[in-house]
Amino acid sequence: MSTNSTSIIADLARMRFQYKSELAVYTEKLSDGRLLFCGFQDNGTIIYEHADIADKPSFDLTIDGESLDYGWEFRDFDSVTDERGNTTGTLTLQHAAKPIGLKVVTRCSGFGFFRRSVEIVNLSSDTTCGLTNVTPLKGSLWSITDNVADNLRDDTVSPYSVGRFKDLYWANEGKFAWQDVPVNTGVFFNSTFGMSGHSSPFFILRNNINGGYFVCQMGWSSNWKTAFFADYFNDSRLPNRINLNFEVLPVTPAPARLIAPGETISAPDMHFGMNHVDLDSAIQSLHAYLRQSVLRQAGDGAQPVIYNQSGYMVPGYKLPEMSEAGLQAEVDIAAELGAELFMIDAGWYGNNGTAGADWGNTTGDWYAADILPNDLHPVYAYARAKGLKCGLWVEIETAGSKSKLAQAHPDWFLTKYGQTFPRVLDLSKPEVKDFVESEIVRLVDKYQLDMFRLDYNSSSHEGGFNLKDGRNENTHWRHMEAIYEIFERVGRKYPNLQLENCASGGGRTDIGIVSRFTTTWVSDWFKMPRTVRILNGMSMALPPEFINRSYTPGMEGNLDTHMHAIMMAHPMLCGVVPSLAAASPAMMACVKKYIGIYKNFIRTFHRTAKVYHHTPVIPGADGTGWAALEYVSEDRTKAVATVFRLINAEENRYVLKFKGLDKQAIYTVRIEPEGSAFEAGGYALTREGLEIELDTALTSQMIMLTKNK
Template sequence: MTVQSNVIFADLEKKRFQYGSNLAIYTETLVDGRLLVCGFQDNGITIYELSDLKDKSSFDLVVDGESLYFGWELEDFVTQEDEIGNVHGTLTLKNSIKPILLKITTSCCGFGFFKRSMVIKNLSDDEMIGLTSMTPLKSCIWNITDNLADNLRDYSISPYSVGRFKDLYWSHEGNFDWQDIPLNTGVFFQSTFGMSGHSSPFFILRNNLNGGYFVCQMGWSSNWKMAFFADYFNDGRLPMKVNLNLEIMPVTPAPARLIAPGEAIETPVVHFGMSHTDLDTAIQSLHLHLRKSVLRQVGDGLQPVIYNQAGYMQPGFKQPQMSEEGLKREADIAEAIGAELLMVDAGWYGKNGQEGTDWGNTTGDWFPADGLPNDLFPVFEYARSKGLKVGLWVEAETAGSKSKLAEEHPDWFLHKYDSKFDRVLDLAKPQVKAFVESEIVRLIEKYELDMFRLDYNSSSNDGGFNEQDGRYENTHWKQVEAIYEIFERVGRRFPNLQLENCASGGGRTDVGMVSRFTTTWVSDWFKMPRTVRILNGMSMALPPEYINRSTGIESSYAGNLDTQLHVIIMAHPTLFGITPSLEQANPAIKAVTRKYIEIYKNFIRTFHRTATVYHHTPVIPGADGSGWAALEYVSEDRKKAVAAVFRLMNVEENVYTLKFRGLNKKASYHVKVEPEGSEFMLHGYALSRDGLEIKLDTALTSQLIMLTETE
């Protein structure tokens, strides 16, 4: 068992600060008014002071167009330990150029991970300052010199690679792939839609020469950029060297934030860690860190199986419109298949007097639609009588063009270049922020909700601008601040409330947003085979119990039913549109669906919250997903495990050999395979060394393997 140790050593005389998280050590020093990266080790051995790097800044801050990575004076350094064992070091710096105080907190969180947060305070008595840009984390890692010429061989060899989600667009979330970082050539990735997705500010760096991984995420729910540069120094003399420089930052037009006299603002939080083992361990360490120190859970943390009303009752798709009778039929279906929560989705609101509800154009008017004359109370009462919890979909940050809110408050929308964004409310305005929060609280209390689903189906791109004391401030920074603050307060006010983050599918899957919710809708795409790749990739950035995967009428036209259900029970399962009504239900679909829901509730969910995840196929190529995919989850005590093996498209061989990675090799396991239902006993060593041969002779099929240690 690995001993987790968090330690901080500070030499105030030399202004040198060293942070330790398990075997990862991160060192900084304040030299000539600059806070510099000295080194980053992954083996627990402290570097000599004479080996410190002396030219790499650990952050950048630009205020009113002036770069302030220099001019800093040490004011204070304090440490404290929190109730979960994390050790925090807060370095306070004062700038000699601008009236700014900077508090930098570096937290040692265990598992080789650190958390970095900053507070910028305007010390002026009467002058507002404008934040042009800021980079909360810059670093330089893997300073390679030994036998470099021989090991590189030539310029075609890339010493470093970056793994990231390479697609930025809706429905292609989680498409993980590696890209080499060429020598002396910069590589960067960014988002542009005004959200953190449909990619995510998450990356993994790999040292291709000396080994090791560096994993990083930024909690920021708007545009971002991450950049890398492999600096190869070779002037014909020895020693040659190559460093990997990295930075991750929020991106917004300037000024990103106007800071009033005496005001202090927080910058995006960055989580980063280093290890020198394998990719599985690097991802598992991230999951351990997120579960322990970042992500929110309610009660026992068990995720409820959701039945989403949208499916055969979905406005805009020529389906029956929402009604009390129809919603009660959905509750009947939910109970029959073993779901635990009925979610009422878009279309329940908006008194527009039309046939049906124009759900996208009536957001903002959060009152029951004409088709629900008795409100939602009878529906929720009926669902609860069947043992179901209830949830409600709300797109609280928007107001549709046909809403009364849009008519009464045209000034509440984002504005840019003398025109307004359609639908997007400007939460940078205090009165709009207050209204949105009050509506969220009102709906939770009115219906006594068990789950609140927040959606956001708009792209604000580079945001809008608001005039303040003769200057124009971009809206993105305050928009993010507002939504974070709202849901921090909502979470405290309703500690037993499940909160679902659903931003146009996977529009906001960064840890800043996810940490304030209990589950996240990582994509709106549920069709095979791409849904498998979405689960596979997103379960790198986030633990799988926080990842919502769904199946139903819209996804049912490719792949067999067992396979679709295998995907969702490896995540947080949601079902929709299983049948128009119980009377019309195919008995087989009810039986198969209920079987897998019971497997989730009675087997997978018993260890899902702490499962160790193994990605046997981290990269799944192709437009939608080609080859084989395999995921393995193992309980903390290694007494239980589940694995799913999927045959996707363009597969040449009919057999995949799954060699388990997380089992106790000394133990024996009872093995059950679905859908074939076979059961047998095998030793952990054989399952790990020889594996199981999974034979699937047609595309879009799968097998689910469940293991339980025998006495």
């Protein structure tokens, strides 16, 4: 049954292709050997050919140092529509001078969004070619010609702005901010650590003159670059015109990938859409598209409440020491709190007597350490007897210096500049890739895991190099191919297995790796107030049910406030109490209350909720002022909103005006932690709002609404 409004108009006589997704229309044309980005409309209007942008290519490709931006010849075009109404067009091209073919695949996926894939084929029968670089998507938006000089107010107004995550460094993920793109000025952002984070190849472009939003993400888990240029023509030869050029690309030393004769490789997928309503609508359309067409679900899709054992059992501190009895005591805490999955974290492996204290140097030997002489089976059996599912932490892409794996296979590590790069295994080598996949399967089968947590705590920066046929091929591209392929196969083999993505917290939050997992650590910074800003920003790029947020020891601020922050995401508990005997009854009651709220209320509509960011930009080093998030069910019968007072707020009051309610309905309103309940009309809650008064920092109120029948 068709659920999306999508279509493709392919005019083969003119080599012009129009892709439609709801009201978004994207136009391309093959002209003079170039595939051109001719225009992008956000109001459903079919663009006439005379209005096409005629000089902007839609991709860049360089093979063996030679630009292949032009010289393309048409070979074929076909389109298909699936049962959900997604229409996919495949344009097949061949280069006139080089033995290179392209399949340019454009999927119209509804909600105003598209998915662009570019497959590069080496058509030679005997010669390997080298990918120098590729830009899978570039183009030009919002060509404006009317009253440009006047509308720019003598250059005091920037015509466009880009919203992105401002910081690239650990613990500062999700710091969303707008930056102007001034006329005739280039702006670019990039990552450099060998991972996509601790930022993300995600951005929102905003038209400050005529309105509208363009949202884009690249599915690439290594280094990347986004670049923008506001091109303003204003001279006697050309009429006033201003448009915004953009490009998104993976960044890898050349050759990024050697392509064997007859081999096909894929550039990173691009996900992009346009909206002319408001920022909330643009984000909601992105979430709906990702949920329906991109992101993975396991089983019934419900996200379990996770209890992570490492809170008071920190490797290196041994409070208490990791042991069978200690882990079973942690299971008792998890069960008492109402958690649903028990996760064993780092330090369970490595038979050298130092596993718990030296977890980073013993990775690679994925067998229970001497400190667990009976293996993990008794712990997992104990957890399952108490109704808990079971998960395991593994940093499968690494091997520590004290591991047996490192001693047995010194040639399996990343090498750069003639030196071995510590800890990082080189998955571009087939034997390493095969070992990694076999170990994942072995561990899942051995322990009958319900969740597999992948961590990655290394920064390989520009990557390593392997000599192939006399050429130094960079490792990043093949490494990411390997990770993607492994977890695609693991996901198919175990359709009910929860796969959790973590990379030193938020080192990999791009849609390339997230789409192969069921939940993601967007950061491992959980202290207030920054944890609120992390959730606030990252819930733009990803739906909130895919975002892990945790309670951990050593928090500042109000306990209810910490629970509010994690309940608005995918909740994880870690170190709530050192033992049941030492537990505060008040603390236990508070935590259990909010776990019940999550399971019985928020989770019932979390996976389809519309998200409203009342405070999309939260300034300050850690988070200043107020923050407010609102989630509303698709049918508008349920909603939850949380208002946080962060630090340095100038007022004691914040008025929350709901955005997503049914204005004609009457809602029962419940507020925590005060426990009050009353009825209010949707119109009043939207127009007048609720006045939230909090007179001290790091406090909050959670407001839950249920539509009266």
